[in-house]
Amino acid sequence: MPARSPPSPRGSRPTITDIARAADVSKSTVSLVLQGSPSIKADTASRVREAADALGYVYNRGAADLRRQASNTIGTVINDLTNPFFAELLVGLERSLAEHGYVTLMAHTGEDLATQQRVLASMREHQAAGLILCPAFGTPEELLQRILWWRIPVLIVVRPVGDEGLDFAGSDNEAGTYAATKHLAERGHRRIAFLGRVGGGPVYELRRRGFARAMGEHVLAVEDEWLIDIPPTREGGRAGVRAALALRNRPTAAICYNDIVAFGALSELGEQGLRAGSDFSIVGFDGIADGAHSNPPLTTVSVNPARLGASAADLLLTRLREPGSPPLRYLAQPQLIVRQSSGWAEGTKPASAATPPSEH
């Protein structure tokens, strides 16, 4: 029977020591019970559990983590939650982590490099077991090297950086815009614009390349001025449409860097009295949920953001389980979802084909 220590001061939370005293066992026993160890007799265990309930015990994970030299916290840094793509990604991510008993330490950078650096350092101090990072635009590869040097597992999402053997979850950008462009070409469009930030990094580069390849295969020229340089925002989408409509050799359709650019484009078309799908065609990229209910509903290349997030989480958890394995990689195969924003080019609509049917 353990020596009895004075009761813990009123007001402070009970600890395993208090439970031990109440259940008349040692604190080691309490700890074992809490961990569900099979080597504790059933009735001792239930006695302990009752005492714990009675005292309103709450497990102190911080203390346990300190002793175990481990944690179940995953740091996640997102740069633009305002984009539903990232919000949906985060939802999938968090859900998968939670299912596996991990907890999400979330930080938002707003594409700011200094903020990004700060939050990463903070997550390190918090002993995060792993990191999921969608690098802000312009993140130097050197930062990634430094994180690796921290010896904390990190998974990069969406935006590849460097060509190092880092764990990565993203989508096949080139294939995505290829499919989108092919779709437009098959609907009779010959002059197709591409709306995105020129020199916007590897993702932009790949998406533009898929566009160019599909144009080439359909023997369509790509005039320089069809590559319209806009920020990847809703405003950007508006500006892009304005620019496209002003061209002398005016395109009849546009591939957008992502869905929110496409939304901006839809908005501007409306403002100009044009209807997307008949007067001009728009295709987005990402497959965010809103696309099904925009005006008109958006044809887009879906990477299924929530699933991408879940896969990212799973990849990181795999890495935690097997620290030594070679670089992990998940490339979502994007899927073209045809809705009403893309239609047949002037005069090319086959007699049989009606406006693409609504999904509803």
Added chain:
Amino acid sequence: MPARSPPSPRGSRPTITDIARAADVSKSTVSLVLQGSPSIKADTASRVREAADALGYVYNRGAADLRRQASNTIGTVINDLTNPFFAELLVGLERSLAEHGYVTLMAHTGEDLATQQRVLASMREHQAAGLILCPAFGTPEELLQRILWWRIPVLIVVRPVGDEGLDFAGSDNEAGTYAATKHLAERGHRRIAFLGRVGGGPVYELRRRGFARAMGEHVLAVEDEWLIDIPPTREGGRAGVRAALALRNRPTAAICYNDIVAFGALSELGEQGLRAGSDFSIVGFDGIADGAHSNPPLTTVSVNPARLGASAADLLLTRLREPGSPPLRYLAQPQLIVRQSSGWAEGTKPASAATPPSEH
């Protein structure tokens, strides 16, 4: 001079003890330096700092928290990140918390009560210093009482629960829909529908009441069938518009429970070949960023979600500073933003008034 202990094993992180050894001081001194204590001589301090850098020291916040019996983690539980309103709220929240040196432990419930309970318990185990909670639909008041009993400061956002003296940050829902309805009435609309979940809790109730009050003041009847019962989603918005258009005494405008319902409504109007703003008017609620770039841009009652989030964070931080103060409360005064989705009712447009000017 402290007794020299063996060097820490290769591979494990250096601790203040290692730094102490390297800088030839005691670990107490190192700790004081790290905290920026003024009572350490400047050159000792810099010697310590150099040693820390050299060894690649990283502060172990978990250990410190254990000893200090405090943490700088704030648990935040959101139920629908897929709604940009909450995403923007979270951004404002996280930013404000980060600015004050706090870190956000984020969890997503998807309106699921069991999940909500689980994540709250987990946050308690993680010794969160405070909680920010947007209660899932149907959260029993009893749960809130239990959290209070945990003696951990909690701030409720957006959805009031009970009439207890809980800290709360939200918006003036009644005033919001009042302004929206008044706006439509002034534009000549006599038959106005309200799209939302009937019996959807206090927020719905207040918004409906503001609607009813404004209708009354303009001596407009509200027929029961104009209170259209739909889920607060994009699909709901679509269904709501379909229902409204099918009524024998067909409304000419609708107030939507929130912006995403309004987006669904815009989408359905488009699908029916109608243009919001001229053929039918739509007003949303929340003021999410996308509203400025929908098709057409959305007239809405803005509560400025990001600012609301920031205020919520500030309120909780105030509570942490002054545990004893009376209940804190922030009610955002919503602001009507008139864009193109609301126009003059048939035949009532004054000669002078053009279509409301675009914001751009």
Added chain:
DNA sequence: AAAAGTCATTGGAACGTTCCAACTTCGTCT
């Protein structure tokens, strides 16, 4: 010259866990 203060530094006991090694008990095998 002793007493009293300051200043800079230090030892060591916490904080609430985990987990190893040790210790009882008890039943079973020789």
Added chain:
DNA sequence: AGACGAAGTTGGAACGTTCCAATGACTTTT
């Protein structure tokens, strides 16, 4: 009867901090 093993339990040393009380080396005051 003694040796052995298994089952159940326990003491106590970690984990990396913080912070109180104490110490020693100087000044200043009396």
